[in-house]
Amino acid sequence: MNKIETYLKKAKENYEEIMIPDALYYMTDKTILEMTARHPGRRCKKNVVEMWKKGILAAAILLLASCGLYKGMSLYSEYQLEEQQDYYEVNVAADVNLDLLREEVSQAVADVASGRRIVINIKGLEN
Amino acid sequence: MKEKKLYEQIVQYITENQEKFYRLAFSYVRNEEEALDIVQNSIVKALEKYDTLRNPDAIKTWFFRIIVNESLGYIKKSNRELAYDPELLEDIEAETPKVELNLSIQSAMDQLNDKMRTVIYLYYFEEMNFREIAKITGTNLSTVKYRHYTALKLLKKYIE
Numbered sequence: 646m647n648k649i650e651t652y653l654k655k656a657k658e659n660y661e662e663i664m665i666p667d668a669l670y671y672m673t674d675k676t677i678l679e680m681t682a683r684h685p686g687r688r689c690k691k692n693v694v695e696m697w698k699k700g701i702l703a704a705a706i707l708l709l710a711s712c713g714l715y716k717g718m719s720l721y722s723e724y725q726l727e728e729q730q731d732y733y734e735v736n737v738a739a740d741v742n743l744d745l746l747r748e749e750v751s752q753a754v755a756d757v758a759s760g761r762r763i764v765i766n767i768k769g770l771e772n
Numbered sequence: 773m774k775e776k777k778l779y780e781q782i783v784q785y786i787t788e789n790q791e792k793f794y795r796l797a798f799s800y801v802r803n804e805e806e807a808l809d810i811v812q813n814s815i816v817k818a819l820e821k822y823d824t825l826r827n828p829d830a831i832k833t834w835f836f837r838i839i840v841n842e843s844l845g846y847i848k849k850s851n852r853e854l855a856y857d858p859e860l861l862e863d864i865e866a867e868t869p870k871v872e873l874n875l876s877i878q879s880a881m882d883q884l885n886d887k888m889r890t891v892i893y894l895y896y897f898e899e900m901n902f903r904e905i906a907k908i909t910g911t912n913l914s915t916v917k918y919r920h921y922t923a924l925k926l927l928k929k930y931i932e
Contacts (some may be wrong), residue, residue, distance in 0.1 A: 649928050657878040660897045663795045666804055668812065673790045676812050678784055680819040702782045 782822050785831045792898065795838050799893055800843040807808055810846055814838045836894070840908055842884050853931040880930035888923035891916055 786793075795832065797810035818838055825834050881889055890909060894900045900908070906916045 649924050649931070650896075650929075652877045652931065653892070656881075657897050658793060659878070660799065663798050666795055666808070668808055669790060669794050670805075672808055672812055673787065673815065675821070676815045677786065680816060681779075681783070734926050 779822050797843050810842050814842045823846050833904050837908045880927050884923055888919050891919045
């Protein structure tokens with residue numbers, strides 16, 4: 646094998662001595678110039694297509710985002726309503742303890758002051 | 773911007789290595805006009821499909837793959853046997869014994885099939901490693917090693 650490899654190494658020298666015609670440099674420059682001149686147009690066309698794709702994608706994302714936002718807002722409003730409709734129940738028995746009643750009412754007033762809507766049901770007064 | 777940079781990199785690579793491409797193409801077809809055609813077609817293909825090159829570090833194997841495929845395609849298309857240009861043969865025979873030695877190895881190489889010859893050209897003349905050759909020829913490493921080993925065995929047989 647070594648003999649063959651030595652032969653091949655010598656053949657490589659011959660390979661490297663292959664004459665390069667001047668036409669090669671001219672042809673390469675010309676081909677590159679022609680291709681580069683064609684290149685921007687092709688890129689522009691491609692970019693237009695890509696812009697359409699990007700536009701559709703952006704519109705889809707925007708639509709999804711607005712739907713999500715709308716749904717989120719609705720849920721939040723419902724939640725707020727539920728939060729606000731907080732019943733405050735005060736049971737008043739026949740033998741009502743006025744001190745306790747006062748304390749309960751002041752607590753309710755404090756809650757109202759904090760912004761929560763309180764419904765006070767006073768039961769037992771019919772007795 | 774990235775695309776433009778890649779395009780410029782390919783153009784620069786082609787300009788810097790055009791002589792190598794020509795030599796390789798010439799080794800397959802042994803004809804100046806045809807070798808120039810192969811290089812030109814390869815440049816056109818590379819610049820048309822430059823965006824298929826994912827990894828800019830692979831320009832070398834990517835472009836050599838185009839050259840090799842184009843050369844093999846050219847041989848297949850013209851459907852001809854590779855032979856020495858008679859004029860070239862006369863010129864070479866008139867030269868030194870060193871050239872005669874090269875001629876015998878070249879004649880032996882011409883008897884190899886295209887796949888084996890490609891491995892020999894790329895490994896010994898372009899000094900590529902087996903991994904690079906595998907990428908260029910689109911085969912796996914063991915196939916390249918096997919082709920290399922078999923090619924050397926055949927060359928030995930043809931020369932002796």
